[in-house]
Amino acid sequence: MFDDWISDRYGRPEANLKLVPMNEPNPVEAAARVRAHWGIGSRPIGNAINLLETNGIRVFSLAEETRHLDAYSLWRDEKPYIFLNMTKTMERTRHDAFHELGHLVMHRHTGSKHKMAEFEADTFASAFLMPEEDLKAEIPYFRSLDHLIEKKRRWGVSAASLNFALNRIQRISDWNYRGNYIALGKIGKSVEPNPLPPETSQIWTKILRDLWTRGLPLSRIARELNLPEKELNDLLFGIASTLDKPQVEREPHVV
DSSP states (O other), X not given: OXXXXXXXXXXXXXXXXXXXXXXXXXHHHHHHXXXXXXXXXXXXXXXXXXXXXXXXXXXXXXXXXXXXXXXXXXXXXXXXXXXXXXXXXXXXXHHHHHHHHHHHHHSTTTOSOSTTHHHHHHHHHHHHHSOHHHHHHHOSSOOOHXXXXXXXXXXXXXXXXXXXXXXXXXXXXXXXXXXXXXXXHHHOTTOOSSOXXXXXXXXXXXXXXXXXXXXOOHHHHHHHHTOOHHHHHHXXXXXXXXXXXXXXXXXXXXX
């Protein structure tokens, strides 16, 4: 309902996805194909949410009552949607974003309930965030876990994800991979060493700021749509809570 209300008033990018044929489910090749289609080569991804929105994907954050989910995605009226749990680490959220992109491009016609779907989406996310060519150039050999924790910020991923990707391309032996996995487990699943700063939606920031200047704060839109304001704010990354207050300019102090 809210997205339809916005679509009636603002133009946003059309969906620009490279769907994978049903008979070609290789997730590494699928990730490379989408990267090529978007013209980003093998370079690291900056703001993940911005990249998805630029290519026509509607990105929302999960509302409070659904935050037990990591993320989910769907197609609606030929438009792709991704919903992200922003209470997780930013590294986890970025992985979840491209995991869901994998579902959108690989499983639209087959569904994501078959037993390999989650593994395929995880592999897609790993390959999309960390292309093999760039990994090999940046990490020609494994030095130590501390080295992985330092390098992981290049790709905006968790140390565990980088450990997995390097093992996948045989830059890390199975023995070192397991040792790193155990060591990271001792740090804690909800604690990420050398963490990333949060990302948010640039498109929603621009739209909500423009609505405010037009005299349409989120509270008024919520009343018009008969929806709880908090629910809308939760869906929009909490952006409205910082924009719904007018910036009052002080009168110059005269001495």
